[in-house]
Amino acid sequence: MRKLKYFIVLFALLPLVSFAQQDEGTLTKVGEVVPVFNFEIQKGKMVSISDYKGKLILINLFATWCPPCNEELPEVQKRIWEKYKDNPGFAFFVFGREEGWDKLIPFKARKGFTFPILPDADRGIFKKFALQSIPRNIVVDEQGKIIYQSIGYEPKEFAALVELLDAHLKKAKSSK
Numbered sequence: 323m324r325k326l327k328y329f330i331v332l333f334a335l336l337p338l339v340s341f342a343q344q345d346e347g348t349l350t351k352v353g354e355v356v357p358v359f360n361f362e363i364q365k366g367k368m369v370s371i372s373d374y375k376g377k378l379i380l381i382n383l384f385a386t387w388c389p390p391c392n393e394e395l396p397e398v399q400k401r402i403w404e405k406y407k408d409n410p411g412f413a414f415f416v417f418g419r420e421e422g423w424d425k426l427i428p429f430k431a432r433k434g435f436t437f438p439i440l441p442d443a444d445r446g447i448f449k450k451f452a453l454q455s456i457p458r459n460i461v462v463d464e465q466g467k468i469i470y471q472s473i474g475y476e477p478k479e480f481a482a483l484v485e486l487l488d489a490h491l492k493k494a495k496s497s498k
Contacts, residue, residue: 345473347454352471356462357450361415361440365423372466374413378490379462382416383448386429391457394475395435401484403437411464411494412487417442419456459483464494 350357356371356379363369371379382398384391395416406412415438418426422443430439442448452458452473461470461483470486472479 345452345455347452348471348473349449349453350451350460350468350471352468354468355466356460356468359447359450361417361442361447363438363440371462375466376464377411377413378464378487378494379413379415380487381451381458381460381462382414383419383442383451383458383460384416384456385419386421386425388456390475394457394480395433397477397480399435399437401480402487403435406487406491407437409491412491414438415440417447419448420445461486461490463490 358370358372360368360370371381380402382395384395386392398416403414406414417440418429419442422441426439426441451460451471455473457473457475459470459472460468463469469490470483472483
């Protein structure tokens with residue numbers, strides 16, 4: 323029964339995944355290995371996305387000036403971060419497209435966010451995934467494969483993302 327529910331959730335998400343695949347500005351596809359990139363996890367400390375292999379990774383690409391991004395991020399805080407921040411099998415990174423620490427630190431404090439908001443000042447990370455359009459969410463499984471992508475913020479799509487994370491992390495926990 324549990325497996326059937328998991329497959330129903332995944333099947334329900336297929337139209338959303340297909341939509342992301344049809345966007346001409348998207349450079350990655352579901353099923354591909356996540357592009358390798360390095361990033362500053364805190365001022366002066368660099369890591370690689372490959373350092374997080376073995377975890378379910380959610381990558382969010384946004385900008386502080388973007389209205390849909392500003393609508394989505396409070397939902398991310400409440401419905402994803404607060405639920406999974408202490409889960410050792412989960413990693414979450416929000417990258418500010420064309421923004422550095424100077425903009426991101428005050429933005430994070432002003433909004434009361436507690437999740438990692440990291441700089442992508444030169445679009446180096448964004449360009450690995452897309453040519454245009456934010457916000458974007460990319461989910462990478464424990465083996466480093468992209469299992470979900472979305473563009474923009476739509477409450478129904480966001481609910482599907484949350485459901486996917488819930489199902490995947492529940493399945494990972496029960497298989498241990």
